[in-house]
Amino acid sequence: MTMTVHVKLYSRFRRHLPKEAQGEANVELPEGATLARLLDQLNISGRVQLVSVNDEPEPDRDRILQQGDNVRIFPFVVGG
């Protein structure tokens, strides 16, 4: 069984999706997959600063995702 979560990637992480996706995609995962599994599937490893699930910050990479979850992933970003 699989499920689909919606991901939005920011800054340099956008390059983990095809350019035309402009940083957003529906990602298919095995049911019961964790946040760590999602990051792994997207090939995101270094300097993750913030992940939010359904508008709430989620520091726990073992969080089990649900069908339809909205996930936003930020690297360490700066600006001035």
Next chain:
Amino acid sequence: MPYGYTGKVLHVDLTTGKMEVEEPGEGFFRKYMGGSALGSYYALKLMPAGTDALGPDNVLVLSLGVTTGAAISGQSRVTATAKSPLTGAIGDAQAGGFWPAEAKGAGYDALVFTGKAEKPVYLWISDGQAELRDASHLWGKVTGEVDAAIKQELGDEKVQVLQCGPAGEKQVRYACIINMSNRANGRTGMGAVMGSKNLKAVAVRGHKRPEVADRKALAALARWGAQNLEDSGVYGMTLNGTADVLGYQNEVGGLPTRNWESGSFEGYEALTGEVMTDTILKEGDTCYACVVRCKRVVETEWQGHKVEPLYGGPEYETLATLGSYCGVSDLDAVAYANQLCNMYGLDTISAGATVAFAMDCFEQGLIGLEDTGGVDLRFGNAEAMVQMVEQIAQREGFGNVLAEGTGRVARRLGPEAEKLAVVVKNHDLPAHMPEVKRSLGLIYAVNPFGADHQSSEHDPAYEGDFDGYRERLAQLDLLEQQPEFSLSPEKIRFALYTEQFYSLLDSINVCQFVYGPAWHLYGPNQLVEMARAVTGWDLSLWELMKVGERRLNLMRAFNTREGFGREDDVLPPKLAKPRKGGPSEGMTFEPEELERAKDIYYGMCGWDQQGVPTRAKLEELSIDWVAEAIGL
């Protein structure tokens, strides 16, 4: 023979037209390096106490640094220093571009302007030869026109032009200095000082920059930068400009919205760096010899007005102040307002923040249509925002009132308006929120030229279990990550040490995105390597940190002489009221927390509890002459 710098300072008396070249010697340049350490030195030495910031006695210094013009990223910077017409304290602003490297080639490390020209002039420096030329025909023209006219007049497209813009001519208190029509010495009203002196522009051309001491070592470091850019924290700016951070700021409730009512903006998605890249971005742009290429060049249209590539594109701060501060989520409108700021020479931060403050007053009923000349100044009204920016730049209508700056307008409108003024020392807060970055709140309060986001490292690099930049922070003896939102003594130490490091960057005069204590392309020890390779001096990080500390004490001493003290190092009352909505819902920054932090900070600085440098501290920094200057 000096390496990296010319050893020459050009003094220009605009009243008499007389010019003199000073050669202060190697020891002077090693001690002050350039930037605002050098600028503050001349401000203290040459300016009488209590000088009118818009009068002829103000001293305006345009300074480079000992490494400006060397073939490596992040060195092409110019600092403007003078007494600020906005704050009354020391003024300070940096810009990049190609002007600084060209100015070094033209033969000087700094230009010191005193007096006031009888009629508009511009200074033309070509390979060491300087002359004042008539600028009457340029007065009133926008930056792009002036840039083109001077190049045509001098018959050389490679001339670089720095200028004040019409807003500076009209002495808008937060007018900036612009070079290349799109690079700004943005803050503290340095463009108004230029305008008050009838100094329209400084054009430079140079064919030979000073030799560097160790070209091989410098080239190796430059190569390392190019090879490691993609792995560096600054790379997001290469992709999306400084606005790369906007989405994150909103996500943590740190994006000032509707004049700081909230830290979260429902319309933020239209303003992100990523959206700008996907829509209106024409290309990235760079400063001399820099691989980061963080500058944006946009092309679009707003309500029939063209937004032209000549005027660059909006930075993060601009998208926030002209966007979320005003409740505006129209990227094209913000890009057009940004263009107006660059055409007329307005600081985008204070321009947007002042309009947002006026919108707040309008929403609260403190001003009405009869005050605004019929402009419906409600939050979210993009047309009103653009109209106000245009009026401020030209000192027309209600814009003439707002040209005085948030603090002065608030005092004129009364106590209820003062509660809405988000300023420190009359300087509008930039778009990073102390509620979610506590040590930044302390720096906003104590920074000599008012609230500033480029004067210390921000809290997230030293918080929680984030370990991306521990090795670099350790080079500054910062070893113990602190809990989120803390303002512990260790966090204050982090604020102070990184403040001193950033102060060094503004003295040696390099870019704070390229060099820094954490996520930057180069870390602290690499800055030392770079400075050694360029100057040939056997420098250490310890010696360089002392330069940064020296600058802060010079600036602080200037302010002491002008009557500033502990009571001026305060955050605006609005921050003590809870934020509304989003992740920072209910968060505040209370005065009591700040006062406790100041006790510790002043002690760590070696200042008394009024925030005044002690004679012993000034002697320790080998600037005991400053003690006499401020009557200690």
